[in-house]
Amino acid sequence: MKKVVQRIQSRTQYVDVQPANLIFDSGPQPLMQYVLTLSGRPEESPNxxxxxxxxxxxxxxFGGTPEEVPTSEICALIDSISDYSGPLDDALGDLKASGTVKISPLGPSLEINLEGRARTLIDFYYAVNQMLTLRSVRAEVLVRGFADGELDGWQEKLDSAYNYTSVEVMPPLDAAAPIAFRRTRVRIPLLEPPKYSNRDLPNLRARYVKEVLLDPYLANCPSNTPATSAILQGFAYKEASRPLDRKVQVYLLFYERG
Structure with a gap:
């Protein structure tokens, strides 16, 4: 796995891969684990x-509704660049035409945008693809959302396509030690549905990434490693106006295959 991590680090720009140290109150503990941190907006400085x-x-x-996310085309795109040895930008450069890649063998011609945050997610899908190559283990993919602090008590109405009035999460054993979690999941409702606030944002972001971006990929793209997914309870940082805190982290935990 060390070589896989090195390959991801050398080929991607907008996903960081590091060893993780999550622990759980029950059940098997992972044999090994890593965390992917997604940082978007590549049209700006990565810093x-x-x-x-x-x-x-x-x-x-990246898809206005769940049905608009081009999962099958993404699978084909990741397969087409997985054999390249250099940076993904070089691989995509061979496929790119005016900022898009057009993949047509899988049905109606569809253009995949390779700029903006969609470019970030290509790095993410590539990293997940590379991590799920081991045949001797099974994987658990856990998504955790974050938010920066709020300047005032704002509220927004839920997106009609993603009407998430609650989010099922694995809660932390202790809020002061956010690496230890309970296996038993709890459902956290919005504070004042159908509106959401800054307090709700971390878990809403995690549910969106899990259900719209991750689960369709795990279900439809071939992998050597069987994987399930869930959400870790997230949190908002105290300091406001910190764009770097508007993120998700994706943990890949590996267990003996039984």
């Missing part, structure tokens, strides 16, 4: 990158 806009939990530039 000032963030994935979500302020007060938002969806990505309009």
């Amino acid at each position: 000032a990158a963030y994935l979500f806009d302020s007060q938002r939990y969806t990505l309009d530039d």
